[in-house]
Amino acid sequence: MIPVSLQSCLSFALIVFLLLPNRRIPMRYRGPLLLVVLVIGIIPLPTGLSLAGYLRGLTDELSITAMVWMLAGTALRLGWLQPGSSACSWQLCSVFAVLGVLLYPASMGVGMLDTYGWGYSPRMLIALIGMLALALLLLGNMLGVLILTLATLAFTLGIKASDNYWDYLIDPFVVFYSIGVLAANSIAALLKWRRSQFAPAPQLDEGLD
Template sequence: MISNTILSWPFATLVTALVMASIVLRLLRIRQLHVGLPLVVILVLVALLPMPWGPGMWARSYLGEFSISMGLLAVMFMQHRLGSPWYLPTSELRALNVLIVATAAWFYPMSLGLTYLDPYGLGFGDFRFSTALLLVGLAAWVMRAYGICLMLVAAQCAFALRLLPSDNLWDYLLDPWLTAWSLGWLVRDYLLTRKARRTPVAAAA
C-alpha cells in the first residue's frame, strides 16, 4: 500500500483548497459558470503551493484538518452556485445538511463525555459502525438522496486509502467547520424559504 504520508498531506491540502475556493466564490457573489470555474481552478492551484507561498498549508495550520465531507460539500456548493448542469437540487442539499447537523448534535456531546458511550472510538474500524453506515447509505439510496450516498462512499474510500492524516473514520465524515457550515446553510435556506412564501401574500394584499 502507498505510504500514508505520501498521499495524506497533499490530499488534505486539496480538500482545504476546495473549501477556500468555495468561500471566495461566495464572497465575490459569482454565479456565472464561465467566470467561476476558471477562478476556482486558479484558486485551488494557488492554494496547493507549498509553504510559505500556498495559503492551503497556512489554513490547515490555523484551522485544523477538514473532513472529506467538507470538501465534497464545498464542491456541491460551488456546483449549485454556478448553475452546473449536474449539481444537486436544493432538496437533496437540504437533506444532506440536516443529516450532518443531526449527527453532530449527537456525536460531539457523546464524544466529550456526556455519557459512557464514546462514539469516536468506533471510528477506528468497529464493525458495528461500518454496518450502521451501510444501512444509512442503503436508506439514502432508496430515498434517492444521492448526495448522502456520495458523501458516505467517498469518506469510507478515502479512509480505506488513508488519504487524510487521521486514522479515525469520524475525521473523514465530520468536523466542526462542516457542522457550522451546514447549520448556517440551513438557517439561510429557512429564511429564504420563509421570505419566498411571504412575497406572494404581500403581493396579493
C-alpha cells in the same frame, strides 16, 4: 496516503472559490479563476509557508465529506452539475447535523458514551452509515449516497493520517454548516408562515343588487 499538502491546497482553493461572489462572473471565467486561486494557495509566502499551509494549521485536515461536498458545490458553480432539490439538501444537512450531535457532545465529556471511540472499531458505525446511505438512495439523494460511500471507501483504503472513521465522515465545519442551513431554512419557513397568518384576508366581491 494522499499527501497533506495536496489536500491542503485543494481545500484552500475550493473554500476560497466557493466564498467568492463568482455567481456574477461569466461561466467561461470561473474555471480559470479556480486555477488562479489554487496557484495563489500554493505559492510560498516570505515566511516559507503558503496560504494553504496556514489554512491547514487552522483547520487541520478536512473530512472526506467536506471535500466531496465542496467539490460538488464547485462543479455546480462551474456548470458541470445541475442544482439539486431543496429536499435533498435538507436530507443531507439533517444527516450530518444528527451525526454531529451524536459525536461532539459525547467527545467533550457530555454523557457516559465515548462515541468517538466507536470510530476505531467502526463495524456498527459503518452498518449505521450503510443504512443511512440506503435510505438516501431510496429517496433519490445521490449526492448523499456518494458522500457516505466515498468517506467509507477512503477509510477502508486509509488515505488519511487518522485511523478513526469519524475523521473521514464529519468535521466541525460540516456539522456547523449543516446546522446553520437547517436553522436558516426553519427561520425562513417560520417567517413565511407568520406572514401568511397576518396577511389580510381577500375580500369577497359583493353580490349585485
